[in-house]
Amino acid sequence: MATATRPPDVAIELEHIHGIRCEDVRNNVWYNHRGEIVYMAANVGIVYNMDTAKQRFFTGHSDEIISIALHTQSGRTLVATGEMGPRPKVIVWDAASGECTRTLKGHTGAVSSAAVSADGVHVVTASEDKTARVWRLADG
Numbered sequence: 001m002a003t004a005t006r007p008p009d010v011a012i013e014l015e016h017i018h019g020i021r022c023e024d025v026r027n028n029v030w031y032n033h034r035g036e037i038v039y040m041a042a043n044v045g046i047v048y049n050m051d052t053a054k055q056r057f058f059t060g061h062s063d064e065i066i067s068i069a070l071h072t073q074s075g076r077t078l079v080a081t082g083e084m085g086p087r088p089k090v091i092v093w094d095a096a097s098g099e100c101t102r103t104l105k106g107h108t109g110a111v112s113s114a115a116v117s118a119d120g121v122h123v124v125t126a127s128e129d130k131t132a133r134v135w136r137l138a139d140g
Contacts (some may be wrong), residue, residue, distance in 0.1 A: 021127040030070035032095045069114040080112025080123045
C-alpha cells in the first residue's frame with residue numbers, strides 16, 4: 001500500500017531573470033538615480049545593479065507588463081508599469097525599495113503606454129481600448 005507524500009518543505013525565491021520584453025514595446029529601459037537599470041520581463045519589474053550583478057524585483061503584477069515609465073527628476077525612484085489582461089492595471093512602485101505606492105485601475109484594454117510627469121504628481125496612461133487617462137498620484 002502506497003503512502004501519501006507531502007510536498008517538500010522548501011521555499012522558492014526568484015534569483016535572476018534573463019531577458020527583457022522588447023519585441024513589441026518601446027521605451028522600456030531606464031536608469032534610476034543610482035545608475036541601476038530599470039526594465040521589465042513577463043510580469044516582473046526588474047532593477048539591475050551593474051556593479052554587483054544583482055537584481056531586485058517588483059512582483060505585484062498579475063499579467064504581463066507592456067509599458068514602463070520612470071520619474072526622471074530628483075531621486076528617480078518612482079516607476080509606473082502597465083499590464084495586459086482583462087482588467088489591466090497600472091502599478092506605481094519605488095525602484096529603490098520595491099514597494100507598491102499606488103495601484104491604478106480603470107482601463108479595459110492593455111496599458112500600452114505610460115509616462116510620469118516631471119514633478120512626479122501625475123501618471124499618464126494610454127491603452128488599447130483607445131483611452132488615455134491622467135492620474136493624480138495623491139488620490140488615484
